[in-house]
Amino acid sequence: MSYPVFAVTVDLVVLTVRDGELNVLLVQRGIEPHLGRWALPGGFVLADEDLDAAAKRELAEETGLDGPAGHLEQLGSYGAPDRDPRGRVVTVAYLALLPDLPTPTAGTDAAAAAWTPIGKLGLAFDHDRILADGIERARSKLEYTPLAAAFCPPEFTIAALRQVYEAVWGEELDPRNFHRKATSTPGFVESTGHSTEGEPGRPARLYRRGDAVLLNPPILRRKPNG
Structure with missing residues (x-):
């Protein structure tokens, strides 16, 4: 053939x-x-x-x-x-x-x-x-996986993680609401026990990616109108 x-x-x-x-x-x-x-x-x-x-x-x-x-x-x-x-x-x-x-x-x-x-x-x-x-x-x-951390260095703040979501999705997220979701979703992130140093303002806690494969509950985008 x-x-x-x-x-x-x-x-x-x-x-x-x-x-x-x-x-x-x-x-x-x-x-x-x-x-x-x-x-x-x-x-x-x-x-x-x-x-x-x-x-x-x-x-x-x-x-x-x-x-x-x-x-x-x-x-x-x-x-x-x-x-x-x-x-x-x-x-x-x-x-x-x-x-x-x-x-x-x-x-x-x-x-x-x-x-x-x-x-x-x-x-x-x-x-x-x-x-x-x-x-x-x-x-x-x-939305469904912790891959936003792939855009981040090995240690990152929750604010930096939120900025990844905002950049990829093209929409602003409420900082407090996102912080609550990110830190309460099992296996998404885990604290390193360290904080940022040498930056203006209050030191922020540093996190690393957790061991979750899927996010449960997911962090969902805003649905478009109509």
């Missing part, structure tokens, strides 16, 4: 929170197709590597970020026949949630790499759709 020939790529939706805003890691393409346009980092899977290894390799090669040290999961697969002008290419997308990291450095076929605030970006290929799917996955994950 003969089988159709197609290539496999990986693309990464890498999200972080910088200066109170949700940012995505983008690369400017240094080669055709879509020369000069911004895109998600990614590339072709080599014949001798699995998908997870390809995702980590491409992230390091195109941005100089070795990792990720946060959360990485498969997001979905995208295989529209015309999604890549070079031929039939199926991509497996990954979602990474990371604490704030240094400015990335472009490499291999990327002309530049940058953290970019979420908005109407007009990305190459079908990357706008992949990015939208990744953002919605992240927003949903924050």
Whole structure:
């Protein structure tokens, strides 16, 4: 039997929170197709590597970020026949949630790499759709899992955790209500026994991620009107 020939790529939706805003890691393409346009980092899977290894390799090669040290999961697969002008290419997308990291450095076929605030970006290929799917996955994950802590350093304040929710969801949360929910939800966070030092105002307690896999009860977003 003969089988159709197609290539496999990986693309990464890498999200972080910088200066109170949700940012995505983008690369400017240094080669055709879509020369000069911004895109998600990614590339072709080599014949001798699995998908997870390809995702980590491409992230390091195109941005100089070795990792990720946060959360990485498969997001979905995208295989529209015309999604890549070079031929039939199926991509497996990954979602990474990371604490704030240094400015990335472009490499291999990327002309530049940058953290970019979420908005109407007009990305190459079908990357706008992949990015939208990744953002919605992240927003949903924050409701039912403790993955908001993946955006935080190993020790964090409840205020910093709340700012992650606000940045990812795009809505303000009541500080007292959020503090109560975060500290009373079993396994979400646990106190380190330490407090912030050298900052203006009253010292704040420091927490780390707990051992919960799911949040019960969940911390839910505000439902849109209508």
